[in-house]
Every structure is written in structure tokens, then in C-alpha cells.
Amino acid sequence: MKARAKSTTAHNQSHQLRIIGGQWRGRKLRIADVEGLRPTGDRIRETLFNWLAPEIRDARCLDLFSGSGALGLEALSRGAAYACMIEKDARAAAQLRTNLDLLQAAYGEVHQTDTLTFLRQKNQAEPFSIVFIDPPFDLNLWQSCIDALDAGNWLAEAASIYIESGLDAPYGTPAHWTLHRDKRAGSVNYRLYYHEPER
Numbered sequence: 001m002k003a004r005a006k007s008t009t010a011h012n013q014s015h016q017l018r019i020i021g022g023q024w025r026g027r028k029l030r031i032a033d034v035e036g037l038r039p040t041g042d043r044i045r046e047t048l049f050n051w052l053a054p055e056i057r058d059a060r061c062l063d064l065f066s067g068s069g070a071l072g073l074e075a076l077s078r079g080a081a082y083a084c085m086i087e088k089d090a091r092a093a094a095q096l097r098t099n100l101d102l103l104q105a106a107y108g109e110v111h112q113t114d115t116l117t118f119l120r121q122k123n124q125a126e127p128f129s130i131v132f133i134d135p136p137f138d139l140n141l142w143q144s145c146i147d148a149l150d151a152g153n154w155l156a157e158a159a160s161i162y163i164e165s166g167l168d169a170p171y172g173t174p175a176h177w178t179l180h181r182d183k184r185a186g187s188v189n190y191r192l193y194y195h196e197p198e199r
Helices: 002-014 042-051 070-077 090-103 115-119 142-151
Strands: 016-018 028-030 060-063 082-086 108-111 128-133 155-166 177-185 188-195
Touching: 028 090, 042 070, 042 177, 042 188, 060 070, 070 082, 070 090, 070 108, 070 128, 090 108, 115 142, 128 142, 142 155
Parallel strands: 060 082, 060 128, 082 108, 128 155
Antiparallel strands: 016 028, 155 188, 177 188
16 A cells, blocks of 8 residues: 555656746646656756746747646746747646636636647737747757747747757757857757847
8 A cells, every 4th residue: 555655646746847936936736647748847947947037027928839838837927928838739738727727827828739830820919028949859840840930920029939959959040049048957958049130
């Protein structure tokens, strides 16, 4: 019985997300039990949101592969005005909506759709000031997302774009994206770019 209880506890902890900063700091939220769901780790998130601290308040955020909601929910907790979260998996999207309701986060919105399908529509709303690109590494979607973002009126002037990838991810960025921060944690690279309007 003890072994089973311990196993159940470990399972429950592995399917939880902890908000690490802002108004919901310390809140633990359930994560959908979806194969391959890989929330951004606490240490990487802490570093990322330290980078974003000067611009997170009142930002409009676009989280392209939301999964657990680790980035979009963390952004809202730290004062973002709006977070648009894209998630293809129906169970993960449903759990994201449940967590937004639990947090009474009126300024979070979940779209259950394919990310590239979403991006290939031209954006008719206000552009986003912060974008998170953290796709499943095995799908190699970085370049497609970068190209679609740049072509579709998604990025505000001076927008920040976060990219999380494996060490050898094959992507390039436009000349008017400037690399601001670049770090490695184990087998993960994470980078923050600034979008500068083309002259």
C-alpha cells in the first residue's frame, strides 16, 4: 500500500504546474495527461521572465504551443494584459480553460487549433508584444512559425519573441530580429529576440 501511495503522489506531482511568480505565485494547477506534454522548467521560466520583466506588464502575449500553459499563465500572473494560448490537443485545451476559470483569469483565451493554421490567417487584431515559440522538438516547427509570424502582422514593433529548442534546431531568423539573450540548460537552448520594424 505504501509503494502505491508513493507512486500515486509522484504521478500527481508530475501532472501539476506550479506558477512561480506574480499574483498566483505558488498556485498548483493540474496538467492534462497527454503524451509528450513538456512544460518549460521552473529555472528556465524564472530566467525568461526575469528577461521579460521590463515589458511583461500590460503586454499582449501569444503562446503558440501552450500545452500545460506554463508560459501563458505565468505571463498573466505577472501582469500581462492578455494571453492568447494555442493548443491543438483537445484534452490539453480543455484543461487550460479549466485552469483559467480556476484562476478567474478573464484575460486569457484558448484556441484549440493547429498553430500553423492559426498563424497563416492574417492577424486582424492588435499585434502581440510577446510571443512564445516552444513546439514539440520532434516536429521541427520553428522555421515555419518564424516565417508565418513575420508574414502575418502578428508582431508589434519592438515585440519580444522567445524560442525554446533543442541544441541543434535548424532555424534562422529574419535580419530585423535581434538576438537579445541566449542560454542553454542541459539539452535545451532558449533565446529571446527583439523584433525591429524593417526600414
